Amino acid sequence: MTPAARYASAIAILDIVLAGEPAERALTNWARSNRFAGSGDRAAIRDHVYDVLRARRSLAVAGGGDDGRALVLGLLRRDGIPVDTVFGAGGHAPTALTPQEAQVPAIDPSPAQAADLPDWLWPIWQASLGDQAMACAVTQQQRAGLHLRVNLSRATRQAAQDRLQAEGIASLPHPDVDTGLIVQDNPRRVAGSKPFADGVIEVQDAASQIAMAALPLSPGQRVLDLCAGGGGKTLAMADRMQTPVFAHDIDPRRMTDIAPRAARAGVQIKMVTSQALQGAAPFDLVLVDAPCSGSGTWRRTPDAKWRLTPERLSELNGIQAEVIAQGAALCAAGGLLAYATCSVLQAENDAVVETFVARNPDWHARPPLRLHPTQGHDGFYMVVLQRD
Template sequence: MTPAARIAAAITVLDQILSGSPAEQALLRWSRASRFAGSGDRMALRDLVFGALRRRDSLAALGGSLTGRGLMIGHARQAELDLPAIFTGARHDPAPLTEAEAALTPPETLPDDLPDWLRPAWTAALGPQAAEVARAMTDRAPLWLRVNPARTTPDAAVAALAAEGIDTVPAPDFPQALRMTSNERALARSAAYRDGLVELQDLSPQQACALLPLAPGLRVLDYCAGGGGKALALGGRQPGMTITAHDALPDRMADLPARAERAGLRIALEARPRGPFDLVVTDVPCSGSGTWRRTPDAKWRLDAAQLDELLALQAHILDRAAPLVGPGGHLAYMTCSLLTAENEDQIRAFHARQSGFVAVMQRLWTPLQGGDGFFLALLRRD
């Protein structure tokens, strides 16, 4: 496909997303209907679509309309592409620019690419950094790897990946996290990944897991395990612990046994975990506002009613997990959100409902620190 044909395809997919279709479904639908497209075309299309969703409102202002066509005109203007050479109307190219589109004067100040209803909460949560974090959310997120200390060392992992043409850079002051700088799509077929030397995991949850208190012999529960990334990270850090994984939707853990075997770990899957545990980790469902670089359509799909439902679910999970913590044990509350309502406010409300827990620490990471937005609160049971 030519660059212009890819932009035409992006217009089609974006129109479906703007009409309510989830981004992944719209991309999959296009891929199935476009057997002629190669893997490079599909990857390029994905980059166009996700890039447009990250900058939806600002590109719409540059392109003159909140449509797939408007977003792609805005993209072309922002990237300083030759619009007449792209919008030709020939073969698979988009239709030529109208007089109004060609004559559009972009506004001096572009929107901040945040939902209007959420902006006050965003500003309240992030204060002086709010605008800078919003700008960071319009960039593509880096891909991070977690070195598995049960299998290798950071230096050896860097060398093994480099031998397969995958370049990485260790995070400053946190060398067990490697940022991929080239050949990212080769990771899944690499020996380093297949042999459990590294796992995909963002920087901030790695840093959060590194702050949790671990020791040989502890009983650890990953209460909202999903794919099991936290369980694997904790198990790799400290051998000799008993690690249990639980999820309200067990199918989410389907790949965890194979991942654990690859990592050289044993993790028990439990539908009804029974305490007491020395550490219970609750990485709860949330708005995902800290990960909107990776799932930009989620930013525009979230509404106030959905956020309220998430807040109720988070409180419910905390109340269900708390009794599983043994005396002297710890409860870790995690979200990939930047919003105070899902973070600090949840912990304040938990303390008001539950006695016997004391605050140990709280920490918020933002994309300005290299990874996704992420929140950790660590509590200890008396």
């Protein structure tokens, strides 16, 4: 495919996403229907779609409209790519711009548009992030880097770097966490590399690694990851402790990958069903990685930003109140409860913890770990609570 044809395909996919289809599903369906497209084509089209979704509102201003065609036009203008190399470039390219489209809009974006946030969310975002609100929003407009966690029970960080380099994957040590690597070149080779197959590395953003490194863990503790999902944090805790860690998720299907990942990493994870959870308690530490908006990770899942509504945020707050209470009930006397989200919104973080403590005055919270989205990591929040 020509570069212009790739943009044309991105326009078609964006129109499907804008009509309500999740981005991943739309991309998968397109790939299945267009098997002539090579891996390079699919990767480029995916990048175009996600680049637009990260900055949908500001690109709509630059492109003079909010359909796929206008958004791609806004993307080209933002990135300084001559529009005539795409629109009207022949073959399967998008049709040439009309005179009206060719006129660059002379409109100053509103703060919410410049931040690429829905109007209703911008005041909440501001209240949560203060004078960092716009900077964090702008950070979310850019692609996130690929971070790896080194299983230190399998290799040193330097040894992992050397093995990756031997396969053409350059990396740098992450400055904020001793298990972290920042991939510099060939990120798409990681999943097929020997270090990955041998359990030396896992893909995990530095924010999650920083949070797991901050947990007060020690060998011999009974530790439960209550909302384990795919098990990234469970595996990180197990590698650090070198003793078994318990994992549970209300939807067992989310934990399908934990067993093979644990085998590859050489760690022990004990899966616990909902029915067996109470019998397995009490635990010395319970991690509640609560369902949330994911607002700290919207660089990676930008269409989630546009699907979030006030009603859904309220629903999430209810779920968060339930799971923190559930986690507390599973803690041993004097045990620890770690409440975490990958959100930066106060409504999902401090407000949930403050309400829980107000209802349960025998628990007190330590100072929270609060990470804003930066070039170095995603946004994340975690607070450790202890029963008096």
